[in-house]
Amino acid sequence: MRIGIDVLGLGELDRLQARSWFRRYTYAAEELTLADGFGRERAREFLAGRFAAKEAVLKVLGTGCRGGLLPRHICVTRGARSAPLVRLTGAAERRAAEIGLTDLTVSIAHKGEHVVAVALGRGDHESAPEAGDVRRTARTVLEEIALRESVPSGRSE
Numbered sequence: 001m002r003i004g005i006d007v008l009g010l011g012e013l014d015r016l017q018a019r020s021w022f023r024r025y026t027y028a029a030e031e032l033t034l035a036d037g038f039g040r041e042r043a044r045e046f047l048a049g050r051f052a053a054k055e056a057v058l059k060v061l062g063t064g065c066r067g068g069l070l071p072r073h074i075c076v077t078r079g080a081r082s083a084p085l086v087r088l089t090g091a092a093e094r095r096a097a098e099i100g101l102t103d104l105t106v107s108i109a110h111k112g113e114h115v116v117a118v119a120l121g122r123g124d125h126e127s128a129p130e131a132g133d134v135r136r137t138a139r140t141v142l143e144e145i146a147l148r149e150s151v152p153s154g155r156s157e
Contacts, residue, residue: 004059004119006052013048028075049108050076052117060121061095084108
C-alpha cells in the first residue's frame, strides 16, 4: 500500500491562481468545467480540494512533477454521491502502470481555510483500503490543525 497526504491553506491556492498559467497547468478540463458551475467561494474550495488531492496522488506515485507528469494528468472528478474519483491520464497513467498501481482512493476534507487530502493506492497483490480509514485519517489531520490554531502563540502542548 502507498499513502500520500497534503494539507493546503486556501490562501496558498489564491496566490498560485494569480499566475495566468496555473489553471491550465494544474487542472483537467473536466475539473474546470465542474468548478465553473459553482459560485466563486465554492469553486475556490472545490479547486483547493482538487489541488491537495493531486499533491497526495503525486506522493502515491512517488514522482512529484517529473518525467513529463503534470498535475492535470490527475483528474479528480465526482463519483457516486459526489465522492472524489481519480482518473489518471498521460504520464500519471504510465507511472501507475510502472509501479503496478491498480487502485487509487482519495478523500478530501475541508475545515475553515484549510483542506486536506489523503490518497491510498494499492497494487494487484494488496488488499483494498477501507474508505472509512481514509476519511478518519483526513479528519485526524484536520483536527490537529484546528487544535494547533486554537493554542495561543508561544505555548507548547
